[in-house]
Amino acid sequence: MEVIKFGGSSLLNASTIQRVGEILISRRKNKKILVLSAMGGMTNELILLGKLACDGDAEYKSVYQSIRDIHLKTLIELSSAKDVSEVEVEMKGLLDELEELCYGIYLLRELSDRSRDELIAFGERLSIPLIVSHLRRCGLLVRRVDARSWIKTDANHGSAHVLTETTKKAIVAGLEDESDSDWEILAMEGFIGMAPDGTTTTLGRGGSDYTAALMAIAVDADHLEKSTDVIGMLTADPRQVPTARIIDEMSYAEAMELCHFGAKIIYPPTIAPLMAAGIPLIVRSTFDGDGNGTRICASPRLAGPVRGISSIGGMSLVTLSGGSMVGVPGFSRRLFIALSFSGVNVVLITQGSSEHSITVAIQENELDVALKALNEEFGSDLELGRIEAFRTEEGLSILALVGDGMDGYTGICGKAFHSLGRNGINIKAIAQGSTERNISVVVANSDVPKALRALHGTFFESDVRRIHLFCMGVGNVGGTLVDFVRDQHKQLLDERNIDLRISGLANSKKMIFDSKGIDLSDWRGALTNADTESTLEGFVERIKDMNLENSAFIDNTASADVAALYESVLRNSVGVVASNKIAAADSYARYVGLRELASRHSTDYRFETNVGAGLPVIDTIHHLVLSGDKVHKIEAVLSGTLNFLFSAFSSEMTFEDSVKGAMDAGYTEPDPRIDLSGVDVQRKILILAREAGFKLEMSDVENVPFLPEQLMKGSVSQFLEALPSIENKMKGKLQDAQAQGKKLRYFATFENGKAKVGLEPLDSNHPFCSLEGSDNVVMLTTDRYSGRPLVVQGAGAGADVTAMGVFADIMRFSESR
Known part of the structure; x- marks a missing residue:
């Protein structure tokens, strides 16, 4: 015999009830007992x-009229005109009883537990x-049974306890009644029972599951099936973790743990009697005829150490310390007795081995009751200073990792804490437990979605790393990067x-976001047509609000205002990948502070493209220093723009044409004076010196300008118009160098703690003079070299190589997740 429980979500309206009928017709082979809930939401x-x-x-x-209308409308939709009358009479009679009961409550202004049971039944x-x-x-062929004639309870209205032996006898006797044995299906209510005095009782929330379990045990069913609106037990809440997957099999103990900590698919007390009787429970969807659902049994197949992750919100922590x-024995006993007598349920307990404090997690709505009871119990201890005032924290949730396979499996805690830590989630x-079946952590409510996704990714999607990028700046470099992603x-x-998703995009005018990843097929059009105006503060706030795991802020601007956001981003455990070199070349204190801030919040601050575009210059110096080598001297050509310009500048090409050629090739900033001033190279050699372990400020780097100061003022167009005025001067520099058999190169050096940048004539056989186009070169003299x-x-300028350098940093960030 089969026992099937249909919940309210399967009985939501005429359409879902018709689906129930179709299922039962298709599975007509065995007799079935149906335990039915109220209609959905009723x-x-x-x-x-x-x-x-x-x-x-x-x-x-x-409200009463709405309830009446829903039931009668559903009856009409399910019935033909000729056979609706008999059932309609019964239902209208029940609805009239309901109306009279409500009127009595309205007149008396009183709703006792007994009347409440009668009402919701x-x-x-x-x-x-x-x-x-x-x-x-x-x-x-359907036999109908009033559940109250079989389910016998005590008189504890609101959450009655079933008298199991009396109930089992009543069920067995009822089933053996030969006067009513011609049936395929026996249908009865869930949730309700009868007290010894004949009044209606209810079994508490989820009591229909418990009714079904009692029936399955009484008839020694092969299994109990719970038919609902979900496909089975999942590895996590799919509303929080879209990649959650179905659990094929799990143990009774695993199911109880998951249900206790928030997986609301099964009423927890249902499982214990089924476990004692050895009756499997199958959870499957009413609306998925082909799905096998989840089988809960004594000996499930093992499938990894963690079976599922669940969470329960609305929690508070209360700490007794002193x-x-x-x-001193007795403090714990007094704590738990005081909470028990006040009706407060303790969900989680933790105590340090020092015995200095005990922390318990309770429901937030019970906090005031708990504090009143505890302050009364420990009043004298507080007055005498033996203990400190009770410390409380609210707005919390408990996350639970559950799995029988965790027993004896090393490294689970480490993986879990590492996953939470690298996403900036603070564990309260x-x-x-000693069974090692459950690891529970308390976190802030706001961190729950990210924490669930991070843990799920670690234990169920360890083969895939999901990375969320928030890109500020979509010009030459930024746009190329987005296209490449x-x-x-x-x-x-x-x-x-690696599942690389761009979850936020912004230019100076508009910004767009999508936590599941922006559709990049026409991202330029989407950004142009976006409704949200772009603001720096708004962009960062949206990153914080979305609170996605493994997130990185990508700065492909040259803006000091954007660089000023890094601290705010890093404090939220969001990594920073920047081609913008302003922050790394800011004060030494800030340079160090950003590195330390990233480390403190378990994330990355990466800026490889600050020097040499896609060349692995910073990474090389970093690893040299990390391995114990010491850098003594750095010689470099660090501007692809200036190298291109001075490689092209010759007797055949004017300086003006060389500058315009570099602009046309996309090597310069929109204002080429940023490159020509040497400030960009000054920042780069400063960054390299700092990476080599030297404490330098921008003012410590000597910059010898080669352009007259007056050309550095005014608009870009005015600058270009004035370029012919310095042609003779630049030609003179070129000719002087050629006369000595040398070539002009914009050169950067660092040696003996001093750095300098400027235009220098180098011997024609100097390695740097063989550079062509926009190439950069860095020469490092160290203890080992x-x-x-x-x-x-290699190539040191251009949108493509810079974008690839940024992408390489993103890959390094991904590997660290």
């Missing part, structure tokens, strides 16, 4: 109805005739298991 409506009536609010009549009592009549019209507690409290997404996912310096050379 219990909440009945609770509201009672509250309004008790408060003397005449609005209760509107109408949900199940109304659904039974509605559904049974439909099943009979489908041709099924030096007088150390080594930790608890783990779009074009490489599938390959990265297939070959490197003294006789033959280490040389890094």
Whole structure:
């Protein structure tokens, strides 16, 4: 015999009830016991109805009328005109009883637990005739049983306890009744029972599950099936973790742990009696005929150490602490007795081995009651200073990692804490039972979605790293980067298991966001047509509000205002990847501070493209220093723009044409004077010196200008118009160098703690003079590379190579997640 429980989500309206009928017809082979809930949402409506009536609010009549209309409308939709009358009479009779009960509550302004049970039981009592009549019209032989005649309880109205032996005898006797044995389906209400005095009782929230378990045990069913609106038990809440997957099998103990900590698919007390009887529970969707759902049994197949992750919100922490507690027995006992007598349920307990403090997690709505009880119990201890005032924290949630396979499996805690830590999630409290089946952590409510996604990624998607990018600046470099991310997404996912998503894009005018990843097929059009005006503060606030795991802020601007955002971003454990070199070349204190801030918040600050575009210059110096080498001298051509310009500048090409050629090739900033001033190179050599371990400020780098100061003023167009005025001067420099057999190169050096940048004539056979186009070169003289310096050379300017350098930093960030 099969026992199936259909919940309210499966009985939501005429359409879902018809689906129930189709399922039962298709599975007609074995006899079935159906345990039925109220129609979807009806219990909440009945609770509201009672509250309004008790408060003397005449609005209760509107709620009652809505309940009446829903049931009668559903009956009409399920029935034909000729056979609706008999059921309609019964349902209208029940609805009239409900109306009279509510009127009495309204007059008395009183709703006792007994009356409340009577009231909300109408949900199940109304659904039974509605559904049974439909099943009979489908041709099924249905026996109908009033659950109250079988489910016997005590008189604890509101959350009655089932008298299990009496109930089992009543069920067995009822099933053996030969006068009513010709049936395929036996249908009865869930949730309700009868007290010894004959009054209606309810079994508490989720009580229909418990009714179904009692029936399954009484008939020794092969299994109990819970048919609902979800496909089964999932590895996490799919509303928070879209990548959650179905759990094929799990143990009773795992199911109880997950349900206790927020997985609301099953009423937790349902599982214990099924476990004792060895009856499997199957959870599957009413609306997925082909799905197998989740099987909960004694010996499930193992599938990794962690079976699922769940969370429960609305929690508070209460901490009892004091030096007088150390080594003194009785404090814990008094704490728990005080909470127990006040009716406060303790969800989680944690205590340090020092015995200096005990922390418990309780429901937030019970905090005031708990504090009142504890202050009364420990009043004298507080007055005498033996303990400190109770410390409380609110707005918290408990996350639980659950799995039988965790027992004896090393490294689970480490992986979990590393996953949370690298995403900036602060753990308020930790608890783990000796069974090692559950690791629970307390975090802020606002961190729950990110924490769940991070943990799920670690334990169920460890083969895929999901990275969220927020890109500020989509010009030459930024736009090229976005296009590259779009074009490489599938390959990265297939070959490197990296799911790279751009979740935010902004230019100076508009910004767009999508937590699931912006559709990049026409991102330029989407950004142009966006409704949201772009502001720096708004962009950062949106990153914080979205609170996505493994997030990085990508700065491809040359803006000091954007660079000023880095601290705010890093404090939220969002990494920073910047081609913008303003921050790294700011004060030494800020340079160090950004590095330390990133480390403190378990994220990265990466700026490889600050020097040499895509060349691995900073990374090379970093690893030299990390391995114990010492840099003594740096010689470099660090401006692809200036190298291109002075490689082109010759007797055949004027200086003016060389500058315009560099602009046309996209090598210069929109204002070429930024490059020509040497400030950009000054910043670069400063950054390299700092990476080599030297404490330098921008003012310590000597910059010898080669352009007259007056040309550095005014607009870009005025500058270009004035360029011919210095042609003779620049030609003179060129000719002087050529006369000595030398070439002009914009050169940067660092040696003996001093740095300098400027236009220098170098011997024609100097390695730097062989550079062509926009190439950069860095020559490092170190302890290890003294006789033959280490040389890094290659393209040092251009949107493509810079974008690829930024992308390489993003990949390094991804690898660290």
